[in-house]
Amino acid sequence: MPNPFNPLDWIASAQDWFSKTEKSSGFRPYLIYLILAFGISICLLSFFSHIKYVSEVALAIISLSVLAFIVLYFIKSFSDPNFCRSESHIQKIKKYELEYMGNESNQIEGRILEGKPTIVEDKKLTHDASKDGGDKEL
Amino acid sequence: MKFYIVTFDRKSGKSYGDFHDEFTSSSIINGWFHYIKSSYIVGSNYTAEDISKHFTDCARNNNVSTTHLVMEVYLPNRQGRLVEDAWKWLRRNS
Numbered sequence: 001m002p003n004p005f006n007p008l009d010w011i012a013s014a015q016d017w018f019s020k021t022e023k024s025s026g027f028r029p030y031l032i033y034l035i036l037a038f039g040i041s042i043c044l045l046s047f048f049s050h051i052k053y054v055s056e057v058a059l060a061i062i063s064l065s066v067l068a069f070i071v072l073y074f075i076k077s078f079s080d081p082n083f084c085r086s087e088s089h090i091q092k093i094k095k096y097e098l099e100y101m102g103n104e105s106n107q108i109e110g111r112i113l114e115g116k117p118t119i120v121e122d123k124k125l126t127h128d129a130s131k132d133g134g135d136k137e138l
Numbered sequence: 139m140k141f142y143i144v145t146f147d148r149k150s151g152k153s154y155g156d157f158h159d160e161f162t163s164s165s166i167i168n169g170w171f172h173y174i175k176s177s178y179i180v181g182s183n184y185t186a187e188d189i190s191k192h193f194t195d196c197a198r199n200n201n202v203s204t205t206h207l208v209m210e211v212y213l214p215n216r217q218g219r220l221v222e223d224a225w226k227w228l229r230r231n232s
Contacts, residue, residue, distance in 0.1 A: 099158035101172045103227045113173065113221070125219040130229055 030069060037065040139168055139181045141213055141231065142189055146197075147205035148176040157200040166192055169231065173224040179211065181231060186210060 002009035044058040076083040098110025148154065161178070162170045166188060169181035182189055186208045197204040213232040 097153045097155060098175075099153075099155040101175070102223065103171050103173075104162070104169050106223055106227075108223070110175075114175070124221055126222060126225065127219060128217055128225050128228070130225070 030072065034065055034069060037061050139183055141179055141181050141211050142186055142208050143177060143179050143211045144189065144193060145177040145207050145209075146193070147203045149203055152202060154200075154202060157196055157202050160199060161193065161196045164192055164196075171224065171227050171231075173220055179213075 002013055004010075041058040041062045044054050044061075048054045049058075098114060100107040101110045101113045102108040158172070161167070162172075166182055166184045167180050168183065171179035180189060190206070190208045193206050193208065194204050197206070213228055216228060216232075
């Protein structure tokens with residue numbers, strides 16, 4: 001059980017969360033960071049704006065965070081496009097990337113073969129008709 | 139020619155297209171059957187050791203899991219649920 005007063009436990013919890021979050025949804029940790037940065041800046045502007053340089057610091061936090069967000073996404077969109085996509089979208093794309101299946105003389109697109117049982121229904125799957133009892137289609 | 143079932147630990151969300159092309163296009167594979175995503179039946183004049191080595195090389199070259207099993211199979215003793223083309227291949231090679 002993590003101790004809420006122990007900063008090391010907070011770090012461990014954050015590390016654990018980052019390790020389990022979807023790899024492709026890389027924007028989520030950054031989005032949380034962005035929300036925190038905005039929250040701090042709004043608090044600074046609301047309650048401490050009378051202190052010298054606080055306004056500048058708050059605006060710097062917001063602008064640097066937003067700028068870093070734009071730069072990060074610009075780089076990531078080229079180096080690791082999946083970073084910016086949702087996990088379900090990636091899974092859908094991967095499904096369409098199934099290799100050719102079938103056999104050496106009759107290759108079938110994997111997605112077609114995989115889709116058969118659901119698209120054409122289970123009736124397309126048969127037991128071996130050459131065995132005793134004839135075609136034992138289920 | 140002997141027939142071997144090659145069953146492997148396929149990871150979801152991973153592309154196996156290049157692995158498939160390299161594995162099936164080798165001269166040691168005379169015929170192949172791939173109607174189930176995580177397995178092949180291959181016809182070959184080579185041994186299970188040779189096919190296993192070939193599988194491992196292809197898996198490493200394409201950065202997919204090398205976990206697999208190669209085992210000789212007797213095609214006439216069969217039953218299951220597959221598309222008709224798969225049964226045709228099995229009948230033709232039995």
